[in-house]
Amino acid sequence: MAERAIVVAAAILDATGERVLAARRTTPPETAGRWELPGGKVEPEETPEAALVREIGEELGCVVEVLDWLPGEAPIGESHVLRAATARLTAGEPRPREHDLLRWLTAEELDEVDWLAPDRPFLPHLADALTATSHAPRGIFFEEDDARSAAAQLRAEGWSADVVRERYHGEDDDEDHPWAVVTDAPLLVLELLVDEYDGWLDAPGDDGPDGSLAPEPLDLPTAPRRVKRPDR
């Protein structure tokens, strides 16, 4: 039997790594109204990564970087096979050109949409990827330069480090939002860096009471500051 042609699909993660983009198909009629990870067929002489970047550009008008291929592949009919990779946005915002609806889904919301059958085996892996990313400790910085310097230092020390634009929960607008450094470095290493570059740590359980990532405001002094002097 001839080898199956490859269809590649992107699990595009949002800047916090907590949500993935799902897209609703409009054609052909047998798939219209069902949800998929955006992507398409790999062309001859094209790598799967290049195909994914091209397809996302064509379908959503934005640029992605492929992160990791999710384990496994799933047959599509008799002649194709689906592979899926996590990806992150590096330019532009996804806008549907061929789909009629896009949705950002958290791990808990993944089963709220009617996925095409070939996508379903990837969902548990995707849920793991979303959970793993959202629980990773991050350094948060108000200045992009500080975030980039901290990330460069981490990379020089052999850790992975990505700079992403932070978003507050429920907001889609980047303006005035801080920058996050997502890394696999140990907490202690990250802690020293956020001190050095004037940032703060967002570790699991560190969110403010409303889930926002802003540092807790300091209490205002209620009495004049006293200088502590050693007892004579």
Ligand SMILES: Nc1nc2c([nH]c(=O)n2[C@H]2C[C@H](O)[C@@H](COP(=O)(O)OP(=O)(O)OP(=O)(O)O)O2)c(=O)[nH]1
């Ligand atoms: N893109 C994509 N296609 C999927 C997924 N799951 C799944 O069964 N499919 C099926 C639907 C289509 O029959 C086929 C992919 O076709 P497509 O129309 O997206 O690919 P393409 O842009 O390269 O298509 P074409 O018009 O050039 O033929 O795979 C998925 O998650 N993403």
